[in-house]
Amino acid sequence: xxxxxxxxxxxGAMEVKPLSPxxxxxxxxxxxxxxxxxxxxxxxxxxxxxxxxxxxxxGPQNASETATAAQRPWWQRGYLAPYDxxxxxxxxxxxxxxxxxxxxxxxxxxxxxxxxxSRALVxxxxxxxxxxxxxxxxxxxxxxxxxxxxxxxxxxxxxxxxMADIFFAFPYILFVLLIMTVxxxxxxxxxxxxxxxxxxxxxxxxxxxVLSVKQVEYIEAARxxxxxxxxxxxxxxxxxTMAPIYVAIAMGIGGAILxxxxxxxxxxxxxxxxxxxxxxxxxxxxxxxxxxxWMLTFPSxxxxxxxxGFISFGNGLRDATDPKLKE
Amino acid sequence: MSFLEVRDLKxxxxxxxxxxxxxxxxxxxxxxxSFSIEEGETLGIVGESGCGKSTAARVILRxxxxxxxxxxxxxxxxxxxxxxxxxxxxxxxxxxxxxxYASLNPxxxxxxxxxxxxxxxxxxxxAERRQRVIELLETVGLNAEHAERYPHEFSGGQRQxxxxxxxxxxxxxxxxxxxxxxxxxxxxxAQVINLLEDLQDEFKLTYLFIAHDLSVVKHTSDRVVVMxxxxxxxxxxxxxxxxxxxxxxxxxxxxxxxxxxxxxxRNRRRIVLEGDVPSPTKPPAGCVFHxxxxxxxxxxxxxxxxxxxxxxxGADHMVAxxxxxxYEGVPQRDAPGKxxxxxxxx
Numbered sequence: 010x011x012x013x014x015x016x017x018x019x020x021g022a023m024e025v026k027p028l029s030p031x032x033x034x035x036x037x038x039x040x041x042x043x044x045x046x047x048x049x050x051x052x053x054x055x056x057x058x059x060x061x062x063x064x065x066x067x068g069p070q071n072a073s074e075t076a077t078a079a080q081r082p083w084w085q086r087g088y089l090a091p092y093d094x095x096x097x098x099x100x101x102x103x104x105x106x107x108x109x110x111x112x113x114x115x116x117x118x119x120x121x122x123x124x125x126x127s128r129a130l131v132x133x134x135x136x137x138x139x140x141x142x143x144x145x146x147x148x149x150x151x152x153x154x155x156x157x158x159x160x161x162x163x164x165x166x167x168x169x170x171x172m173a174d175i176f177f178a179f180p181y182i183l184f185v186l187l188i189m190t191v192x193x194x195x196x197x198x199x200x201x202x203x204x205x206x207x208x209x210x211x212x213x214x215x216x217x218x219v220l221s222v223k224q225v226e227y228i229e230a231a232r233x234x235x236x237x238x239x240x241x242x243x244x245x246x247x248x249x250t251m252a253p254i255y256v257a258i259a260m261g262i263g264g265a266i267l268x269x270x271x272x273x274x275x276x277x278x279x280x281x282x283x284x285x286x287x288x289x290x291x292x293x294x295x296x297x298x299x300x301x302x303w304m305l306t307f308p309s310x311x312x313x314x315x316x317x318g319f320i321s322f323g324n325g326l327r328d329a330t331d332p333k334l335k336e
Numbered sequence: 337m338s339f340l341e342v343r344d345l346k347x348x349x350x351x352x353x354x355x356x357x358x359x360x361x362x363x364x365x366x367x368x369x370s371f372s373i374e375e376g377e378t379l380g381i382v383g384e385s386g387c388g389k390s391t392a393a394r395v396i397l398r399x400x401x402x403x404x405x406x407x408x409x410x411x412x413x414x415x416x417x418x419x420x421x422x423x424x425x426x427x428x429x430x431x432x433x434x435x436x437y438a439s440l441n442p443x444x445x446x447x448x449x450x451x452x453x454x455x456x457x458x459x460x461x462x463a464e465r466r467q468r469v470i471e472l473l474e475t476v477g478l479n480a481e482h483a484e485r486y487p488h489e490f491s492g493g494q495r496q497x498x499x500x501x502x503x504x505x506x507x508x509x510x511x512x513x514x515x516x517x518x519x520x521x522x523x524x525x526a527q528v529i530n531l532l533e534d535l536q537d538e539f540k541l542t543y544l545f546i547a548h549d550l551s552v553v554k555h556t557s558d559r560v561v562v563m564x565x566x567x568x569x570x571x572x573x574x575x576x577x578x579x580x581x582x583x584x585x586x587x588x589x590x591x592x593x594x595x596x597x598x599x600x601x602r603n604r605r606r607i608v609l610e611g612d613v614p615s616p617t618k619p620p621a622g623c624v625f626h627x628x629x630x631x632x633x634x635x636x637x638x639x640x641x642x643x644x645x646x647x648x649x650g651a652d653h654m655v656a657x658x659x660x661x662x663y664e665g666v667p668q669r670d671a672p673g674k675x676x677x678x679x680x681x682x
Contacts, residue, residue, distance in 0.1 A: 225438050226433045226434075226435060226438040226439040227438065227439050227440055227441045229394070229399055229431075229433070229439075230431070230433060230439050230440075230499075230502070231441075231452070232399055233397055233399060233426065233429075233430060233431045234426060234430075234452060234453040234456055234502075234506070235422070235423050235426035235427075235453070235456050235457065236452070236456050237456075240456070244444075245441050248441075248443040248444075249441070249442065249443055
């Protein structure tokens with residue numbers, strides 16, 4: 010017995026320690042400049058959005074009644090911005106409410122004298138929320154139905170996949186409108202509607218991986234030990250089918266932000282005076298051609314850069330996890 | 337009643353084609369095998385790839401439902417066991433897989449892999465389970481610090497040891513070894529086989545040892561079952577089978593085992609089978625081996641010969657052949673291979 014211990018120790022020492030899947034992915038992701046830029050954008054976005062969400066949660070409800078919002082410390086204002094995003098000021102500058110970027114208002118003011126930077130910053134929080142909540146809901150549904158569909162197969166599989174087909178077949182915006190009529194108005198319901206609509210992609214993506222993973226011997230080993238189906242699905246199958254899902258999450262958050270903007274642009278999402286990038290774009294588009302370009306430009310740039318960040322990071326992650334591209 | 341009794345076990349996989357999924361045929365993976373194992377012995381199963389060895393193992397453990405036949409373990413019919421009974425049986429019957437790279441979940445730590453059977457069967461407190469995992473690791477020649485690692489950090493031989501530790505966790509009485517060393521380097525094989533033998537002595541284990549390497553089976557097994565195309569063609573104790581094979585297929589298999597002596601190797605007679613193993617979707621009528629058999633006659637095409645004892649090569653020696661090789665009088669132990677390949681006495 011002792012001899013064997015020595016023998017195995019030697020056997021292990023001979024080998025170069027292989028990289029874990031995570032370390033290997035990171036090693037290859039590092040070489041992709043575009044993906045790294047995407048990652049930096051995502052981190053900034055998460056920080057800006059996250060700090061504001063915290064500020065909002067600690068929020069005005071804890072603040073003293075006497076001070077006005079602008080006089081409170083930032084964590085009690087409900088927003089992280091130099092000015093109240095919804096507070097107009099008709100004397101914001103010498104020319105009246107509309108002022109180009111200056112030292113006082115870095116990104117200028119809009120037609121009500123509201124600070125564009127403050128509004129764009131507050132809107133970051135909305136985009137972060139839509140990304141997390143919508144994708145969260147979609148994952149919760151998709152990653153329950155997908156593995157079950159793939160693992161059991163047969164009739165269960167057919168029912169789930171035909172349901173997914175139905176969700177794929179509906180015109181997106183129309184379906185959101187439908188769900189909004191059922192759930193009632195309010196921007197949180199937009200998140201829920203987007204989430205409910207996008208589960209099918211995750212479910213189908215995951216089902217495919219489950220079909221291949223369930224053939225592997227460690228699944229049989231778990232069954233030989235007497236593991237229940239649920240245990241096998243959520244402890245053995247699901248963790249081994251997550252790599253493509255991470256990519257889909259990155260892409261999905263970008264997509265959800267874009268969808269929310271599109272809905273807000275159409276007037277379905279955020280309601281005035283609250284700001285989201287999409288509603289700002291609708292609001293300000295008429296001023297662009299009158300030469301007051303700053304109102305439209307900055308929220309548009311924020312939207313484009315953020316979505317670009319998620320998509321390019323998602324692309325890089327996909328390339329880094331794709332075994333066919335391994336050198 | 338034997339410890340494990342397999343009677344006329346069959347597993348046919350339906351082949352479904354078209355959008356209506358009509359059954360258009362069957363793969364006769366296991367087509368009526370019978371054998372029994374006594375407690376504490378090692379029964380080997382040999383045969384070519386695709387002859388149904390691994391399927392048989394999975395059906396016995398009820399990882400696949402049998403088409404027909406019975407498996408009786410210690411008086412309990414495994415095929416008819418209820419959910420609760422099955423859960424109890426799983427503690428007694430375990431399996432070690434062929435591919436140590438596929439049989440361990442890459443996302444779990446070794447501690448959780450080996451501890452999982454204990455958790456499933458709710459044995460012990462978390463602290464006791466942790467202690468047990470370390471004991472098991474030491475039993476298979478690894479050590480406590482390996483518990484926190486992931487499978488990819490181990491070599492093939494070490495992974496197979498982890499697989500063995502997992503199989504041992506529930507103190508089973510029967511372990512099915514499904515080609516446990518085929519995927520390993522030749523240099524590591526002996527270590528793992530020795531480990532399995534040590535464990536058998538220590539824990540009074542019964543093994544069903546599946547392999548396609550005859551030398552491995554000869555070394556480990558007390559008795560050997562030879563399978564061909566889903567059927568049992570010969571069963572004998574290991575020494576007898578190697579010295580006095582009766583079935584022409586067994587003789588051909590044995591003549592293919594390399595002998596580590598160039599002189600003998602050069603001079604011995606090889607039996608080279610012609611053609612390929614027929615597809616298990618359309619097994620030949622009559623004896624499954626007759627299309628490739630040198631002794632085949634008309635009778636071989638009509639019915640599969642029964643597996644029976646011919647009486648002249650040992651009492652527990654069973655063979656399914658109309659023209660089995662016969663041995664006269666006292667077994668000639670000192671001249672192995674001398675009689676092989678001779679024409680039948682009939």
